[in-house]
Amino acid sequence: MNKFNFSLLDFIDIIFFIVVVTIKILIYGRHIETGYISSAKLFIPVIASVLIFTSIACIFKNKGRARFLYLCNVIISIAIISNSIYFRYFKDLISIPVLISGFQLNAVKSSVINLIDLRDFLYLFDILFIIPFINRYAAKGSQKLSLNFRLSIFSILLILGLLINYRSFYNLSKEQPRLLSTMYNKVYISRKLGILNYHCLDIYNTISANINKLVPVSKEKLDEIHNFLVLNKSSHENLNGIAKNKNLIMIQVEALQSFVINGSINGQEITPNLNRWIKRSEYFDNFYYQTAAGGTSDAEFMTNTSLYPASAGAAYFLYSGNYYNAMPENFKNKGYSTAAFHGFRESFWNRNIMYQKFDFDTFYGESSYKQDESIAD
DSSP, X not given: OGGGOOOGGGGHHHHHHHHHHHXXXXXXXXXXXXXXXXXXXXXHHHHXXXXXXXXXXXXXXXXXXXXXXXXXXXXXXXXXXXXXXXXXXXXXXXXXXXXXXXXXXXGGHHHHHHTOOGGGGGGGTTHHHHHHHHHHHHHHTOOXXXXXXXXXXXXXHHHHHHHHHHHHHHHHHHHSTTHHHHOSOHHHHHHHHOHHHHHHHHHHHHHHHHHHHTSOOOHHHHHHHHHHXXXXXXXXXXXXXXXXXXXXXXXXXXXXXXXXXXXXXXXXESSHHHHHHHHTSOOXXXXXXXXXXXXXXXXXXXXXXXXXXXXXXXXXXXXXXXXXXXXXXXXXXXXOOOEEEOSSOTTGGGHHHHHHHTTOSEEEOGGGSOOOOOOOO
């Protein structure tokens, strides 16, 4: 019977990890809460995800278990801090595709640095006290747990965590179909499932997407797509050729939203030129927001290719090696010269690569302009 004679001190590292990490994640969930989702509802999926990580630690012996939990605590704390800073600027969460294209942060790093709050580093406060605790715990040589006992604890915690998590994932999939597979609203997933579950889901979807990309499209599927396009060809011919031999100038404005159109402040029009332009143009003010994680680049991608963006990540990075039947190429085939203009760094959003894929004749980027004009102080 002595082998079952344990005290709480034998599991103090497990108890400490579960309590502290759960509190950290709930506090973080509170920071990204907008009011319509209560952080209290996060407790169940958060504790489930923490139990799953804890179960893995139980496989190890005392020293290994304490070190594994400490490492998990460090990684989770750093992830929370990174997501907090990233969220303040982008109103989004870090994902694997974002990390792959992480150099995009270099272009706005000064703004991001200004958003760092010293209170973020309180998430690391407990770790300073864990290091001496681990050393004392390892040197103490507490009750040795048999392999069978450790596997039993592992199984119990893992099954418990998975069952609780399954219900949380199932409820969210019913509430928001396809959200878990497309991750089109990463913040909402984190608010409903917690940051640990979000990152695990992100890793799973990224791996699945990469595996699926290796599977070629079958001839039957290609025939099905071709037949669909033939049968559903647009019959609206009234505008066909209306702009033949005309020049096309396409202007994409960053973060322009329709609420400012025809609006005014203190009697002053916000967008006077656009207001006048609308009166002599076709104006569409009722449309679906279809950009995904690629943001600005997704808008460019859709406009130039008439394709939907990637469900996760930015198509400008994930599919930069593809061939596209793009608008610039079609204009060139009609005898036009094509050019793209953007006053920022050419490599931002992979434009220097994708504009070549679209077959633009020339791309005028930051290096093409004389940087001597101050827009505002």
